[in-house]
Amino acid sequence: MRRLSSSSLKMYRRCPQQWKLKYVDRLPEAPKPFFNLGTAVHAALEAFYRGRVAGPPPLDEVLAAFREAFDPEAYPTEEETERRRADGLAMTRAFYEKHAAGFRPALAVEKHLFFEVEGVAFTGYVDRIDKLGEARIGIVDYKTGGSFDLDRVRTEPQLTLYQLGTEQKFGMDVGRLALYHVPSQTPFEVERHGEEQVERVRGMVREAARGIEAGAFEPKPGHHCRWCDFRPFCPAFADEYPENWLQEPSPPAPTHAEAAALADRYGELKAREKELSRELAEVRERLEAFFEATGERAASGAGYRVKASRKEEWRIGDDEALRELLEPLGLWERVLTTRVDWRRKAALAEDAELPEEVREACRELASRKVTWRLTPGEVEGEGDSEE
Template sequence: MFDPPAYLSPSSITTFRECPMKYKFSKIDKIQEPPTWFTHLGTFVHEVLEHFYQLEASERTVDTVRTTAAACWKESDWEAQVLALTKPMGSIADFKKAAFECMTNLWSIEDPQQTELSGMEHEVLANIDGVQLKGYIDRFIIGDDGNVIISDYKTGAIPNPRFKSEDDKFFQLLVYALMLQEADQEETSKLQLLYLKHSANHEMTVTPVRLAVARGVIVETKELIDKACETGEFSCNISKLCDWCFHKSYCPAHTK
């Protein structure tokens, strides 16, 4: 009935497991969600930090992150993008303040002058047990021992452990670890979620068991997606998250 996407990404796997119908709207029907204050904030901070870490180590200071932010703001016309939001959460000054706080909180997590990244916004393609995967890694470091540390910037809130387990929180990075292992024969030793808003670094040690579980989730999810595409039946997972879902107004679970 529907053609399954040629590739899955770590985020699309998460979307399907959270709600198959949301996955259908996004990946099958190609309904694009408009940007929000929070997605713009994350994209802007990511853009600035990518340029910032391209500077020489001695140049990575709070002053230069400020000038880098100003250059990115102008080059990508971020003011127009923020002003175009249908539901702004504040003024341009509020947006800049929130973004700059995330950037400067980086110094509470690591010393940028002592942090040498091996790659940023790194595209990786891999075949995991017959499942074609594609994604972009925020940043990674290859240590002296040859092992990789994968990091992901987060500008939002830290998930409540009552609703999201550690394995779920790190699932996407575990998938990237598998992809690097398959595509580049790189072994990942550690995962980091850098919660910039809260100056927090959450880490997970990569183990064979965790990788095996992630591999199983990938294969199982691909099978479920293929079955849903074949039958046209995408279930709705009704939860409190529905109130935050862009697709709620036309979702069959809420239009009966």
């Protein structure tokens, strides 16, 4: 069964047909401009916490993260764009003013989780995970829409799923769950969800999994249909869109003889794919050797020209040695999220805020890793100038 998320579970429970049209038939959805503001505010709050141990970045940096993520094309009029932009900047600034002074580093932000509930694979992004004590964590989900109250926090399946997911992944107890209402800068917090709520959500998962596996995708019309992009393709509204329901029948399934031919063709193509990948790897290796040896960044043949770009980074493999080096200096947390992060480790080797001897010691633990990006393009003929 496909991996679920809290929002796809919610969709299946609201309308199984809508779930099918989105996840099985993969019908495209209309752009949702109202999500744009929330996305940009989330990006700003992520910038506020990400990689920060000593304190938050300057306000300008956080506002810049908002501006970068804000899409001015998302709104129908310039007036609305400006109003939304001003709302988002005001929310971001208010968050900064409230939290910068007593800044507490986050254990992780925008944490991508993969976990299982009742044998069903789940995925989700947790906006923020805070460390509450030795082995306890707090989960925070930002909300930028309308108001709500504590009852929602007590019964929100998304929070229950994140509680199960983080505990499963990190072996730490969740001590606090919060929905943070950004427009009013109000955290709505409860202690961990108890057994009754956990069992309620487990039941929802079991029921949805059974329905999906059995192909139960009946439409459930209701007020939510007003916002459903799939209405023209929904059997419950077939009368309104007859043109979509008088289509050519789909071609019949292949016969046994056709399937035998398809099996042969598939096998041949897979074998060729294997052979081609092997050859591609060899050719790539030879080209990289050429670029490395000559310092050149393009090679042209009769039909193709391959451009190359080179990236070289530090990679520190020995986490234990690094921990021994950094912990006494109070710097170990700099490379931690909820696990040791290789990008943060790599950045240590050139981090200007660290004493040179620490940088040097990090470099001694590291090796240089070279990655190439090769981009072929067809040769366009005479007069095609070098870049």
